[in-house]
Amino acid sequence: MIELRGLSFRYDGAAAPVLRDVDLMLEDGEVVVVAGRTGVGKSTLLGTFNGLVPQFTGGTLRGDILLDERSVIDLAPRERAHLVGYVGQDPAAGFVTDTVEEELAYGMEQLGLDAATMRRRVEETLDLLGLAELRDRDLGTLSGGQAQRVAIGSVLTMHPRVLVLDEPTSALDSTAAEDVLATLARLAHDVDITVIVAEHRLERVVPFADRLCLVREDGTLEVGPPAEVLRTAPVVPPIVALGRLAGWSPLPLTVREARRRARTWAQAPPTHVGSEREAGTGDGEPGASVADRDPEAGTRPVLLTARDLTVVRGRRPVLHGVNLRLRGGEVTALMGRNGSGKSTLLWTLHGTRARAGGRLDLAGSDPATLSAAQRRDLVALVPQNASDLLYLESVDAECEAAGGAPCRALLEQLAPGIPGDRHPRDLSEGQRLALVLALVLVTEPALVLLDEPTRGLDYPAKAALAGALARLAQEGRAVLVATHDVEFVAEVAHRVVVLADGEVVSSGPTHAVVAETPAFAPQVSKILGPSWLTVAEVEAALR
Numbered sequence: 001m002i003e004l005r006g007l008s009f010r011y012d013g014a015a016a017p018v019l020r021d022v023d024l025m026l027e028d029g030e031v032v033v034v035a036g037r038t039g040v041g042k043s044t045l046l047g048t049f050n051g052l053v054p055q056f057t058g059g060t061l062r063g064d065i066l067l068d069e070r071s072v073i074d075l076a077p078r079e080r081a082h083l084v085g086y087v088g089q090d091p092a093a094g095f096v097t098d099t100v101e102e103e104l105a106y107g108m109e110q111l112g113l114d115a116a117t118m119r120r121r122v123e124e125t126l127d128l129l130g131l132a133e134l135r136d137r138d139l140g141t142l143s144g145g146q147a148q149r150v151a152i153g154s155v156l157t158m159h160p161r162v163l164v165l166d167e168p169t170s171a172l173d174s175t176a177a178e179d180v181l182a183t184l185a186r187l188a189h190d191v192d193i194t195v196i197v198a199e200h201r202l203e204r205v206v207p208f209a210d211r212l213c214l215v216r217e218d219g220t221l222e223v224g225p226p227a228e229v230l231r232t233a234p235v236v237p238p239i240v241a242l243g244r245l246a247g248w249s250p251l252p253l254t255v256r257e258a259r260r261r262a263r264t265w266a267q268a269p270p271t272h273v274g275s276e277r278e279a280g281t282g283d284g285e286p287g288a289s290v291a292d293r294d295p296e297a298g299t300r301p302v303l304l305t306a307r308d309l310t311v312v313r314g315r316r317p318v319l320h321g322v323n324l325r326l327r328g329g330e331v332t333a334l335m336g337r338n339g340s341g342k343s344t345l346l347w348t349l350h351g352t353r354a355r356a357g358g359r360l361d362l363a364g365s366d367p368a369t370l371s372a373a374q375r376r377d378l379v380a381l382v383p384q385n386a387s388d389l390l391y392l393e394s395v396d397a398e399c400e401a402a403g404g405a406p407c408r409a410l411l412e413q414l415a416p417g418i419p420g421d422r423h424p425r426d427l428s429e430g431q432r433l434a435l436v437l438a439l440v441l442v443t444e445p446a447l448v449l450l451d452e453p454t455r456g457l458d459y460p461a462k463a464a465l466a467g468a469l470a471r472l473a474q475e476g477r478a479v480l481v482a483t484h485d486v487e488f489v490a491e492v493a494h495r496v497v498v499l500a501d502g503e504v505v506s507s508g509p510t511h512a513v514v515a516e517t518p519a520f521a522p523q524v525s526k527i528l529g530p531s532w533l534t535v536a537e538v539e540a541a542l543r
Contacts, residue, residue, distance in 0.1 A: 002026045002049070002162050002194060007063035008219075009044060009053060018044045020219035022063070026162075026196065031188045033205050033226070034198040036215030037235075038415050038430035038458045042198040043089070045215060046164050049196065050084040051077035067161060082111060085155030089167045089429045089456070090385075092139070092147045100142075100150050101126075101135045107158045118157075125153045128191075129183060144338035145176025149183065156187070162194045163187065167429065169204055170455045171384070173337045173484045174519050177201075181208050200430070200458050203237035203487060203523055206230070207254045227251045235459040238487055238523040241535045245542070258527045303328040303478040304349065304447060309358035311344055311502075318344045319502040322358070326447065326478040331469050333489040333510065334482040335520055336499035342482040343384060345499065346449045349480070350381045363446055379447040384455070386436035387424070395427075395435060396420035402439040411438035413464040414457070430456030441468055447478050454485045466492040486514065490522040490533040 007022040018041040026032055034042050047053030054061045055077055065073045067083060088094060097103045104125055108118045126132045129149045134142070142150065148168055155163065165184070169177035185208045188195045199205045206212070212226040214233060222229055227250045230240045239258050243251040246265055252258035302325045309322040319341050326332055334342050347353035349360065351367025352375075360366050367375050383389070392398045395418055399407040411418065415434035424432060433456050441448065448469075454462050462485075469479050469492055483489060489496060489510060496513035498506040498520070506513050514520045515530035524532045532538060 001028060001068060003066045003069075004048070005064045005066060007048060007061070007065070009041075009048065009059055009061045011057070011059040014059075017219050019048075019215075022219075022221055024213065024221060024223060026194050028161075028194055029188050029192040030210045031185055031195045031197070031208055032211050032213055033202070033209040034196060034213045034215065035200070035202060035233075036458070037217065038200070038434065038456065038461050039418065039428050040215045040217060041219060042215055043166055043428055046086070046166050046196065046198055049162060049164050050080050050086045051075065052086070078110075081107065081160075082158050083160055084162045084164060085152075085158060085160035087148075087151045087155060087163075087165045087168060089170065091151030091168075092142075094151060094154075095139050095147075098138060099135070100131060100137050100139065103139060103150055103154050104131075104157050107154055111158060121157045121159070125157050128156070128187075129153050143176070144172050145179060148172060148176070148180050152180075152183070156193075160193065162196065164196045166198045167200065167456060168197060169199065169201060170429075171338075171452060171484075174204070174486065176338055177204050177484075181205055184208065200456065201237075201485070201487075202230075203239060206237065206240075226253055237459075238535050239527070242524060242527065242538065245535060245539055255523060255526045258523075262527050300327045300329045300476075302326070303363060305359075305361045306349065307359045309345070309348055309360065310356045311341075311348055311353060312356045313344075317356075317502055319348065319355075322499075322502070322504055324349075324497065324504070326480055328446070328476045328478050329473050330494040331473050331479040331481065331492050333493035333496045334480055334499065335484070335486075335489065335496055338484075340499040341502040342499055343451050344502075346381060346451050346480065346482055349447070350379055350449055351375055352381075376443075376445070378445055379449065380440045380443060380445040381449040382436055382440050382451060382453055384451045386433045389436050389439065390424040390432065393423060394421050395424060398424060398435060398439060403442045407438050407442040410442055410468065411435055413468065414438060414461050428456065430458065430461065433457065434461060437465065437468070441472065444472065444475065444477065448472055448480070450479070450481045450483075452483055453481060454483060454488050462488055463491075486520050486522050489520075490514065490524075491536075496520070 004022050004024040007019055008017050009019040010017040034045060036042050044053055064071050072080060095103055097106050101122060104122045105118050108121060126135055131149060131153060134146060168180055184195050187193050197205060206226050209226050211223060212229040214222040214229050230236050231251060240251050248261050252261055304326040306322060306324040309319050310317060311319040322345060336342055344353060348355050351370060362378060367379055390398060392401060399411060411434060414437055415431050418431055424435060437453060453465060472479055493510045496510050497504055498513060506516060511533060515525060522533055524534055
């Protein structure tokens with residue numbers, strides 16, 4: 001059992017504490033989800049468990065942390081390593097060896113365990129996490145889901161009592177995310193490890209949670225069963241929003257529960273007006289909810305044309321024969337499992353990834369032939385590691401360099417309340433991403449490419465991002481968003497392109513494409529049928 005008793009934390013120079021008088025008791029074998037707005041202090045709370053806060057962040061920590069009634073707050077992070085395992089927001093960034101087996105053994109080597117114990121624990125972990133076939137694999141060749149499991153395994157071999165994970169599914173496709181979360185639940189139930197997970201995509205993780213811990217804006221916590229906490233929470237996943245709309249009690253937390261309730265819903269909405277479009281896949285057949293509000297979707301002039309794009313890495317083709325058209329005034333979602341080639345395609349369209357073949361035409365030019373300055377005015381790309389674009393000493397300096405007040409206003413929409421004097425590297429993952437989005441979107445290029453832009457963003461921030469992308473589209477710009485966030489796709493995209501092994505396997509209106517496979521279907525579609533995408537559609541039908 002681990003307990004936080006009267007815990008408060010304030011960063012140096014901050015006007016108010018991030019955490020205030022936190023009392024939290026976690027039982028062995030329990031899965032606890034930590035939720036809250038971007039920048040509210042979730043990562044800070046997680047960092048107190050293993051001593052990263054305040055050991056490496058600075059600031060003042062008051063209160064106590066107890067494990068089995070024994071205080072560990074004065075133990076250095078190294079001395080807590082065998083008690084508390086921590087996996088950060090970017091697990092691959094913590095890899096220090098070359099292969100899977102070496103990474104699993106590294107932590108035990110630092111603890112000075114004998115060779116026989118290390119060998120036994122490595123084998124146990126390989127079997128427990130389904131990594132046996134990957135033991136000799138180079139870490140750089142792993143998919144996102146595989147890398148996440150290796151990162152978890154590297155701390156499990158030290159036999160911690162508590163496992164802490166910060167946004168473990170933010171960069172994973174829905175199938176890989178479900179595998180990782182199921183593994184975490186199995187660890188809690190079978191091995192009796194306490195699992196603490198901070199996550200924004202509650203629709204993914206809530207079904208696995210025993211309790212939900214909501215971090216409020218004032219630094220206090222609300223803790224309880226997920227259905228109870230979400231009944232009054234200010235922002236909730238689609239399945240809970242639908243349950244609130246229908247008046248279901250208790251609120252359903254899984255698609256299966258909600259589907260059963262929907263069968264007897266007295267005020268069930270009528271068949272969606274767009275259901276007859278399910279079979280349409282041509283450019284003139286709008287299918288997404290956003291297209292219902294945009295009758296011109298699919299009819300505007302083509303801004304970018306890519307034909308037979310081929311990209312080779314070593315001897316292995318990463319993209320082969322990719323054909324793509326992007327229209328000004330439309331948002332296109334690029335989907336596919338981890339490692340399917342989405343990021344490679346974005347960099348190729350940007351003109352900075354060499355291609356082995358194919359043609360690319362963006363408003364009459366090939367971006368690969370343009371200078372950096374010419375390319376910057378025509379196409380912008382927000383990479384997965386958005387912080388690579390931050391290089392100044394404060395948030396205000398970054399905004400001023402990118403255009404001043406308009407950039408700051410856009411940042412305030414995406415992530416309100418970020419202090420202007422804060423160093424960008426001291427921001428949370430979601431805040432850094434919001435800052436980079438503001439820096440890029442304020443320039444309003446003809447083509448905007450975004451790689452996992454909702455990573456680390458809460459629901460209000462994603463809604464603000466959706467609004468920003470919609471405005472760019474209304475101004476005639478083309479937007480291509482590579483994402484695993486199916487709920488965001490349902491809200492914002494006119495069309496969807498699906499990649500698999502470097503090839504386009506599906507392309508068409510959002511409604512038609514996401515209805516083709518459960519892996520890409522939003523929660524409302526799974527509950528009410530393929531003619532529905534969002535809770536907003538249901539709410540409008542009931543008016």
